[in-house]
Every structure is written in structure tokens, then in C-alpha cells.
Amino acid sequence: MAEFICLFGKDSAAIVIKQPKKSPLFLRMIVLVFAMVCGLYICSVCLKQFGYVNLQSSQLVQTSPIDSHSLRFVTRIHYPKPQTFNRDECGHNPVRYFAILSMQRSGSGWFETLLNSHNNVSSNGEIFSVLDRRKNISSIIQTLDRVYNLDWFTSASKNECSAAIGFKWMLNQGLMVNHKEIVDYFNRRGVSAIFLFRRNPLRRMVSVLANSYDRYAKLLNGTHKSHVHSPEEADALSRYKPVINSTSLIHDLQETENSAAKALEYFNTTRHIVVFYEDLITNQTTLKQVQEFLNIPVKDLSSRQVKIHRGDLSDHIKNWEDINKTLNGTEYEKYLRADY
Ligand SMILES: *[C@@H]1O[C@H](CO)[C@@H](O)[C@H](O)[C@H]1NC(C)=O
Ligand SMILES: *[C@@H]1O[C@H](CO)[C@@H](O)[C@H](O)[C@H]1NC(C)=O
Ligand SMILES: *[C@@H]1O[C@H](CO)[C@@H](O)[C@H](O)[C@H]1NC(C)=O
Ligand SMILES: *[C@@H]1O[C@H](CO)[C@@H](O)[C@H](O)[C@H]1NC(C)=O
Ligand SMILES: *[C@@H]1O[C@H](CO)[C@@H](O)[C@H](O)[C@H]1NC(C)=O
Ligand SMILES: *[C@@H]1O[C@H](CO)[C@@H](O)[C@H](O)[C@H]1NC(C)=O
Ligand SMILES: *[C@@H]1O[C@H](CO)[C@@H](O)[C@H](O)[C@H]1NC(C)=O
Ligand SMILES: *[C@@H]1O[C@H](CO)[C@@H](O)[C@H](O)[C@H]1NC(C)=O
Numbered sequence: 001m002a003e004f005i006c007l008f009g010k011d012s013a014a015i016v017i018k019q020p021k022k023s024p025l026f027l028r029m030i031v032l033v034f035a036m037v038c039g040l041y042i043c044s045v046c047l048k049q050f051g052y053v054n055l056q057s058s059q060l061v062q063t064s065p066i067d068s069h070s071l072r073f074v075t076r077i078h079y080p081k082p083q084t085f086n087r088d089e090c091g092h093n094p095v096r097y098f099a100i101l102s103m104q105r106s107g108s109g110w111f112e113t114l115l116n117s118h119n120n121v122s123s124n125g126e127i128f129s130v131l132d133r134r135k136n137i138s139s140i141i142q143t144l145d146r147v148y149n150l151d152w153f154t155s156a157s158k159n160e161c162s163a164a165i166g167f168k169w170m171l172n173q174g175l176m177v178n179h180k181e182i183v184d185y186f187n188r189r190g191v192s193a194i195f196l197f198r199r200n201p202l203r204r205m206v207s208v209l210a211n212s213y214d215r216y217a218k219l220l221n222g223t224h225k226s227h228v229h230s231p232e233e234a235d236a237l238s239r240y241k242p243v244i245n246s247t248s249l250i251h252d253l254q255e256t257e258n259s260a261a262k263a264l265e266y267f268n269t270t271r272h273i274v275v276f277y278e279d280l281i282t283n284q285t286t287l288k289q290v291q292e293f294l295n296i297p298v299k300d301l302s303s304r305q306v307k308i309h310r311g312d313l314s315d316h317i318k319n320w321e322d323i324n325k326t327l328n329g330t331e332y333e334k335y336l337r338a339d340y
Pocket of ligand 7: 314324325328
């Protein structure tokens with residue numbers, strides 16, 4: 001206040017004495033207006049940059065009882081500071097966190113190779129297949145922290161120039177059991193969920209049975225392979241036709257659909273997108289939408305993997321007559337028909 005007291009004679013002194021009262025108020029107003037303008041500007045820039053996400057929940061309901069609401073969230077960006085290396089020239093690039101939530105034999109391996117063909121995406125594989133990492137919620141969170149701090153190293157790591165970092169997580173790998181804490185973590189740290197499901201759980205069942213058979217049979221020159229890179233290998237693996245238990249079939253299909261629905265319900269407050277394997281195969285737009293969801297530059301993505309079971313399902317199931325009869329007239333009849 002001392003600065004405002006000047007000696008200007010009686011009249012002017014009166015004015016000057018008033019000013020200390022007015023002036024801080026005036027200054028405060030200016031600061032307030034300035035802050036508001038700044039805030040609005042930052043908001044508008046953020047919204048423009050990160051965009052709102054509209055989920056394609058309507059597609060989801062088409063073939064299954066799964067349902068989800070359209071959610072609108074802004075992607076959260078991060079500037080991780082890894083302990084193991086320096087982000088160097090990419091230190092100023094924001095990073096998005098994601099997790100692919102899926103089930104075994106739903107195409108998530110293939111989906112990951114597609115994502116990893118993007119030079120700014122690191123999807124680190126099925127890290128919770130290791131029991132120790134999902135023993136309890138603290139070991140889960142410890143693992144997640146390391147992944148999202150970019151301190152987790154796999155062949156997929158892009159280190160300093162990753163713009164989206166994640167991994168794939170099967171529903172039965174501690175995800176459903178610890179869903180409450182994991183949803184909290186996702187929301188707290190801004191992790192986006194990419195659900196990857198198959199529309200046709202009967203085809204998934206064929207893949208599950210064939211893959212578990214190959215674990216013992218090792219059809220490819222004595223090595224077990226879950227994914228292949230040539231049509232010859234695919235043919236060799238698909239020559240085995242599994243027998244499907246027709247007694248438990250309906251129940252098993254229901255179980256698969258129920259756990260997908262349950263997962264969506266548990267994670268309905270997170271920022272998420274639902275992707276179907278079948279759409280990835282038949283619709284170019286789907287991969288583009290995934291990249292937009294992750295807010296990364298949209299690129300053409302590619303994978304060297306080759307689909308194992310192609311064509312009519314009747315060619316891939318040993319007791320086809322039986323299965324056809326079991327599903328005839330039920331709500332699952334549609335799964336008998338080849339859809340790609
Ligand atoms: C979680 O598991 C780790 C070892 O796997 C153990 O050291 C730790 O005490 C466990 N924490 C809780 C809360 O059970
Ligand atoms: C993507 O990676 C390249 C280097 O591979 C880097 O120059 C570029 O800035 C990155 N883009 C984003 C959005 O992080
Ligand atoms: C098995 O190995 C032989 C020789 O090494 C090779 O010619 C053949 O293509 C392999 N078969 C498969 C199914 O990988
Ligand atoms: C088929 O499923 C039924 C019902 O779950 C079970 O009782 C039966 O043992 C199963 N059959 C085979 C061959 O696994
Ligand atoms: C999420 O699912 C729960 C349980 O069904 C429901 O009570 C809640 O309203 C849902 N929340 C949103 C955001 O959809
Ligand atoms: C592909 O997906 C987009 C967006 O989900 C949809 O608008 C379009 O109709 C689909 N195209 C085909 C051929 O199904
Ligand atoms: C399945 O059974 C129906 C009769 O219920 C028959 O018309 C149809 O040809 C069968 N499908 C196949 C692929 O065998
Ligand atoms: C399939 O179901 C229809 C009725 O839904 C029935 O008329 C037909 O005989 C069934 N076919 C077989 C092969 O069981």
C-alpha cells in the first residue's frame with residue numbers, strides 16, 4: 001500500500017487514498033477475466049485436439065444380448081517419465097494409455113500385430129498370462145504402473161516415440177475377479193479400454209479346441225503354434241477337426257456371451273470402445289475407428305498372420321451333423337452359417 005501514498009496536496013491526496021481500495025479490486029477483476037479467457041481457450045483447444053468419442057454400441061447389440069450405453073469422454077493424455085530411459089525428442093509428445101480386453105482365441109493376437117505395425121503404438125502382449133503378476137491387486141497395479149510408465153520392455157516396445165501404450169488382457173486373467181479396483185485404476189489414470197469380441201462364439205470354440213489339441217499334438221513339425229504366418233501352416237493346423245460337446249454346447253455358448261456382457265457392465269464407466277473380430281476382417285473402417293479412438297495418426301496397418309480356420313464351419317467340426325441338429329431352431333442357429 002505504501003506505494004500508493006503520494007504527496008499531491010489535499011485534493012489529490014483524497015483520490016489517492018481511495019485508490020488503494022479500488023485498485024486491488026480492479027486488478028482482481030482483470031486477473032479473473034484473464035483466467036476465464038485462458039480457461040475457455042485451453043478448453044476449446046483440448047476439445048478440438050482430443051475430440052469426443054462416440055461409441056458404436058448399436059452395432060454391438062446386433063447379434064448378442066450384450067448392451068452398452070454410448071459414453072462420451074475426453075481422452076486423457078500423459079507425459080510419462082520412464083525410469084529406464086529418456087524420451088528425448090518425443091518427450092513433448094503426449095501418450096495415451098489403453099488395454100485390449102478380450103478372450104482367448106478372439107483374434108487379439110492378430111489385432112495386436114496390426115496395432116504394433118503403427119510406429120507410434122506399443123501393445124505389449126498378454127502380460128498377465130504370468131500368474132505372479134496377477135496374484136493380487138497390488139501386483140496387478142505394480143505391473144500396470146510399469147507398463148504405463150513405459151518401463152515395460154517387450155519386442156513391441158517403441159520406447160521414446162510411443163503415442164499409445166497398452167497390452168492385452170484376457171477376462172479370465174484376474175480382470176473380472178478384481179474388476180472394481182481395476183476400473184478405479186483405469187478411471188484414475190485415464191486408461192481407455194478396447195473390448196475385442198467375436199460375434200460368433202461357435203467359431204471361437206472351434207479355435208479354442210483346436211489350439212488346445214495342438215498344445216499336445218504339435219502339428220507343425222513338432223512345435224505348438226497359436227498363430228501362423230503362411231496358408232500352408234494354416235491348412236496343416238485346420239486339418240484337425242475338433243469334436244464339440246453337443247450336450248454342453250448351448251450352455252457353453254451362453255457362458256461366453258454372459259462373460260462378455262458382464263465385462264461390459266463392469267467397465268461401463270470407463271472410456272471404452274467395442275470392436276468385433278469379424279468387423280476387423282470385413283470392414284476397413286473398423287481399424288480406422290480404433291486409431292481415432294486412440295487419438296493417433298491414422299495409418300494403414302498390416303499383419304503377417306494368416307487366419308487358420310477359413311470357410312464353412314461344417315468343414316471344421318467333426319460332429320457337424322450333431323451340432324447342426326443341436327442348434328437348429330435355437331437362437332444360436334445363426335452361428336452355423338459362415339459369416340466370412
Ligand atoms: C501380493 O503378492 C506379493 C507377492 O506375489 C506379496 O509380496 C504381497 O504381500 C501380496 N500383497 C497382498 C496385499 O496380499
Ligand atoms: C511417431 O513416431 C515418430 C518416430 O518413429 C515420431 O517422429 C513422431 O513424432 C511420433 N508421433 C507421435 C504422434 O508421437
Ligand atoms: C516341416 O519341416 C520341413 C523341412 O524342415 C518343411 O519342408 C515343411 O514345410 C515343414 N512343415 C510345416 C508344416 O511347417
Ligand atoms: C459333455 O458335457 C456334459 C455336460 O456338461 C458332460 O456331462 C459330459 O461329460 C461332456 N462330454 C464329454 C465327452 O466331455
Ligand atoms: C453400469 O452398470 C451398472 C450395473 O448394471 C448400472 O447400475 C450403471 O447405471 C451403469 N452405468 C453406466 C454409466 O452405464
Ligand atoms: C463399416 O463400418 C462403418 C462404421 O462402423 C459402417 O458405417 C459401414 O457401414 C461398415 N461397412 C460395411 C461394408 O459393413
Ligand atoms: C443343417 O441342418 C439343416 C436342417 O436342419 C440342413 O438344411 C442344412 O443343410 C444343414 N447345414 C449344413 C451346413 O449341413
Ligand atoms: C430343424 O428345426 C425345424 C423346426 O425348427 C424342424 O422342422 C427340422 O426338422 C429340424 N431339422 C433337423 C435336421 O433336426
